[in-house]
Amino acid sequence: MRHQPFYFTLMGVGLWLAGALPSHASTIVPTPGYAPGIGYEWGVAMSGTDSAIYQGSVGAKSWNEPTNPPDAKGWTHTSDWTAIELTDAATLTVTLARQSGVPFTLPNGTVVIEGDLLTPALSLYAGWETTGPETHTFNPTGNISWASELTYLAHEANPLSLTSITRTFELAAGRYSLVYGGNPSDPTVTGFHGYQATLSTVPLPAAVWLFGSGVTGLAAWARRRTSTIA
Known part of the structure; x- marks a missing residue:
């Protein structure tokens, strides 16, 4: 992976969610160090009523390199x-947005400002990859050949080239990537560009989880203690 993130924020939202408890701040850990697997930039622990906001930067074509x-369209590094880490079954909402003014510290200590032309895209997998080792590329739309601990769940490719995308997932308690x-x-866009990620959870009612996910989802949960309703 490229770098240790320069900036992060712990955020507790004092808004009442319909039919739920107030949202609280989650635990965010930059570069949690789950080596020798994927070099995760962030570790986020969330309950069913949490929120998290953090910023970083990624390569312009890091999710989809046309060549x-x-x-193996994605660049891992x-x-x-x-x-x-979800401690409760929850509806997880993820918003990934283009962000200007994101700083990055070079190895010599110089701070530069990353670009602001990101077309955001994201993928979700069940599990954490802690064995690896990672390679330079990954599959953003399916299982990753070298990541045996990850199971592909969903992605948002952003075909309309929006500056902000949002996806919602209904998930069991467990680990996700x-x-x-x-x-x-525009293939001429290169370099690194800033993003802001906003994550929030709402408790998933037991009835929804037990009866709405279906036999397949329950079987997957039994095997991995984690599954999704995409």
């Missing part, structure tokens, strides 16, 4: 990976 093979990257429609 890469179909099952220029995308950003978040290891999520989110990867953020860039998918520009």
Whole structure:
């Protein structure tokens, strides 16, 4: 992976969610160090009523490099990976937005400001990859050949080239991996560009989880203690 994130924020939202408790601040850990697997940039622990906001930067084509093979479109070392720990079954909402003014510290200590032309895209996997070792590329739309501990769940490619995307997932308690990257429609966009990620959870009612996820989802949960309703 490229770098240790320069900036992060712990955020507790004092708004009442319909039918739920107030949201609280989650625990955010930059570069949690789950080596020798994926070099996660972030570790986020969340309950069913949490929120998290943090910023970083990724490569312009880090989620989809047009010249890469179909099952290896993403660049592992220029995308950003978040290891999520959900302590409760929850509806997880993820918003990934272009962000200007994101700082980055060079090895010599110089601080530069990253670009602001990101076309955001993201993928979600069940599990954490802690064995690896990672390679330079990954599959953003399916299982990753070298990541045996991850199971692909969903992605948002952002085909309309929006500056902000939002996806909602209904998830069991467990471990998940989110990867953020860039998918520009303009191939001339290069370099690194800033993002802001906003994550929030709402408790998933037991009835929804037991009866709405279906037999397949329950079977997957029994095997991995984690699954999704995309």
